[in-house]
Amino acid sequence: MDDQLSRVFSALADPIRRDMVARLAVADAGVNELAEPYDVSVQAVSKHLKVLEEAGLVSRTKQAQRRPVHLEAEVFDLMTKWIERYRRQAEERYRRLDDVLAEMDTEQSPIDTRHTERGAS
Amino acid sequence: MDDQLSRVFSALADPIRRDMVARLAVADAGVNELAEPYDVSVQAVSKHLKVLEEAGLVSRTKQAQRRPVHLEAEVFDLMTKWIERYRRQAEERYRRLDDVLAEMDTEQSPIDTRHTERGAS
DNA sequence: GTTCTTCTCAACCGCAAGGTTGAACAAGGA
DNA sequence: TCCTTGTTCAACCTTGCGGTTGAGAAGAAC
Known part of the structure; x- marks a missing residue:
């Protein structure tokens, strides 16, 4: 799990994480909000977010006590380029x-x- | 690891497997041939191929005692569609x-x- | 036949991934 | 101040993955 490409592909290999990306494409959201639809703990979702963040797919801005998560569409290009090639x-x-x-x-x-x-x- | 999309992303999360795909885009190859550049056993490469095959990225046709591996570019569309969306x-x-x-x-x-x-x- | 090549299967090992629970921290609101 | 909300950290557990070695199946070549 060295290079970014590995991290990105790996991050998107998980259905929950893909769904989170899908939802974040619509609107930014907090961790609790994101965790709601899934049948796992909030902590688990927090871990998933960490994975997405380390892959560069997502960023978290600090806003009061909340931590809104924002989708970074840039990294998609990395994958698309590799695939298309x-x-x-x-x-x-x-x-x-x-x-x-x-x-x-x-x-x-x-x-x-x-x-x-x-x-x- | 249920759906195909998960399998495909997961398959490409490994640098060796990505490199194999890159090489197979140039020409079909046998397992030994594929294994040669890497510092792992042939069995390990065989396992990698199984992963790629189950993801639908690759097919193996039986020819004598050899098992030429062929890249199936179709599945790439699945990813591209998801990403682009x-x-x-x-x-x-x-x-x-x-x-x-x-x-x-x-x-x-x-x-x-x-x-x-x-x-x- | 025997032997060599190519490849896969089976069993095992170490480690990281994804899940849990429990505690902690940071920032508003009462 | 104390409490509540939102989030993360720390341990722990179980499962799966990538690697190994050893053996075996299937053909080709001798």
Whole structure:
């Protein structure tokens, strides 16, 4: 759990934390408020928030005795970039593979042909 | 770790697994081949692959005694959709907040929070 | 046949994650 | 001052994860 990417993915791997993010996208909220819908203690939610905060997904501003939690949308870009990069790469490879296959009708070299058909499944 | 989204995020929370995905985006590979760069046993890598497979990120086709691993880019969409949804929502809220703030010189009402939509994760 | 390669399964270990309860702290309000 | 509210800290427990080693299954090659 070193790099930020690991922390972010890990943070969002938990359904409760994802739901909290979903709710924080609508409005900032305090810990008690956030904890209300779930069947766990307030302390547990506080821990979840700590995880989200360390991942950079959330920030807490001190306001009186409350600690409103605010969603930081920036970090999402980090994930999106990573994902898009490899998805694009995979799709590119797929496309090139199709080209190779299309060319393979003319030539007859003993190249691997597995995985070449609509292997996605 | 019930739903697929949890499995996918969890799978990508590990640096080794992310690196494997990165390499598989370039070309399919066998387990030994994949294990080579890392300082862990082949069995450990096999376990990592199982995780990736159960997340739907990867598929293994049987070919002789080898088990080539293939990246399935589809699942990425699942994540991207989730991420984009809430990022967009957060940005939208930000924009509206600016509007409210701009309007606050004239009126004196608290911030409007009446969006009620909240999706399950 | 036997042997080598590739990969997975099973059992175990150490440690961190997510949960609990109980106590503490900080800031308003009575 | 004392009390209430909101939040976190400290211990503890149990479960799951990532790693190990050892053995075994399935084919290819000899």
